[in-house]
Amino acid sequence: MKTQYVDTIEDKIKLLLVMEGYDRHRISFRGNSRRYIVYKYWEPINNHSLQYISSHTNVKLNVEDI
Numbered sequence: 624m625k626t627q628y629v630d631t632i633e634d635k636i637k638l639l640l641v642m643e644g645y646d647r648h649r650i651s652f653r654g655n656s657r658r659y660i661v662y663k664y665w666e667p668i669n670n671h672s673l674q675y676i677s678s679h680t681n682v683k684l685n686v687e688d689i
Contacts, residue, residue: 643672
């Protein structure tokens with residue numbers, strides 16, 4: 624179940640990705656207990672952008688191959 628905190632963090636992550644040059648309309652979040660950031664359904668988010676997100680939030684991101 625999503626909470627207001629999750630919505631706020633996801634909005635901040637989306638903003639940070641847009642600032643890194645990603646298309647706002649192609650970023651989505653999936654999952655229930657474990658949340659996933661998805662970009663254009665299959666394109667990876669580069670490591671620099673993931674580090675940028677981690678440095679501006681208290682969120683630990685893990686990379687998973689599909």
